[in-house]
Amino acid sequence: MTNPDWAEPVIRRRLAVLAAAVVVLALVAWRVGPAPDLPAFGYLAVVGVALTFIDVALKRLPDPVTLPSYAAGLLLLGLAALFTDRGGARFTHALLGMAALFVLYALQWLVAPNQIGLGDVKLAGVLGLYLGWLGLPAWVAGVCAGYVLAAVWSLALLVSRRATLRTQIPYGPFMLAGVLAAVLAYG
Template sequence: MQVWTAIAAGLVGAAVGLLVNRRIGVRSPAAPAAAGVIFAVLALRFGLDPVLPAYLYLAAVSVALALIDIDQRRLPNALTLPSYVVGLVLLGAAAFLVEDGLRHFGSALAGMAGLWIIYAVLFFLHPRGMGWGDVKLAGVLGLYLGWLGFGAWTVGAVLAFLLGAVYGLVLVVLRRATRKTPIPFGPFMIAGAILAVLFGGRLAPYLGV
C-alpha cells in the first residue's frame, strides 16, 4: 500500500511541477522531476499519516520558491505569506488526529518563531547577506521542522548554511564567483529543510541533538 501511495504521490508531484513551470514561465524538467521525487519520498516517509498533506504542500511551494529564487532572486509574498496560514491549518488539523498531536503542534509553533527570530537577527546584523524574503521563508520552514522535534529543526537550520557555504566555496574555487557575489539562499534553506524532514532523525546525533 505504501509503495502505491508513493507512486501516486510522485505522479501528483510531477503534475504540480509542470503547473509550477507554467505559472512562473520556466521550461525546465527540474520542477516536475524534483517535485515528483520529493512527493514520492515524503509518501514513503509518512505513509498515510494525517500530516502527509501538510508536507506535500510544503514540497509543492518549496519547488516553486526555489525556482523563482534561482531565476529572479526573490521569494514572493504571494507564496510565503499564505504558506503560514496553510501550514498552520493543515498541521493544526493533524494535531487532533495523531498521538501527542498538540505537543507536536506546540513544537511547530516554537520552531516557527525560533527560526524566524534567528533569521531576523541575521538580517538586521547583515542585511546585505540576508534578504527579508529569507526571513519570511524561515518561519514557514521552522513550522514544519518544529513539528518533527528539536533534532530535525536543528538539522534543517544547520544544513541550510552548510549547503550554502559549500556551494559558495565551490564557485570561488572554480572562479565563477567571489566572496562578495550574491547567491540566492532560499534554495539552500529549502534543501536543508527537506533533507531534515526526511533524514533529520538519523543526522541529529551527529550534531549532538
C-alpha cells in the same frame, strides 16, 4: 503556426519544475507515509520546489507564495495534530520552531542585511513551523544542513572562480534543501 522563440525554454522550465515537484513529493510521501501530517508536508514539498526555482531564477522569494504558506502550514498541521499522538505538544513545538527560526533569520537580516534577504526571513518562519513539528533534533539538523549546503556551494563557486566574496547567491534553495534533508531523516 510555429511556436515563438521563447516558448520552448518556458516549456522546458515548466517540465523541470514539474519533474522536481514529483520527485520531491514522492520522497516526502515515502518518508512520511500515510500519516495525518502528510498533506502538510506534501504542500511544503510542492511549494518548496516552486520557491526553489523562483529564487534561483529571480533571486526572490515572492510574498504571494511564501506568506500564504503560513496559513496553509498552520491549518494543515493543526488538523494533523487532532489525529496525531501527542498532537498538541507537536503543534506547540511547531509554533515555537516557527518563532525561533523567524527570529534567528530576522536577527541575521538586521545585523547583515546585504547577506540575507527579507524573503529568506519570511520563509524561515514557515520552515521553522515544519521543523518544529518534527522535534528539536530535526529543527537543529534542518537549520544546520541549510547553512552547510550554502557554505559548500559558496566555497565551490569561490574555488572555481565563478564567484567572488561580493557575489550574491539565492539562499532559499539551501534553506529548503536543509528542511528536505531533515524531513527525510526525521519525518
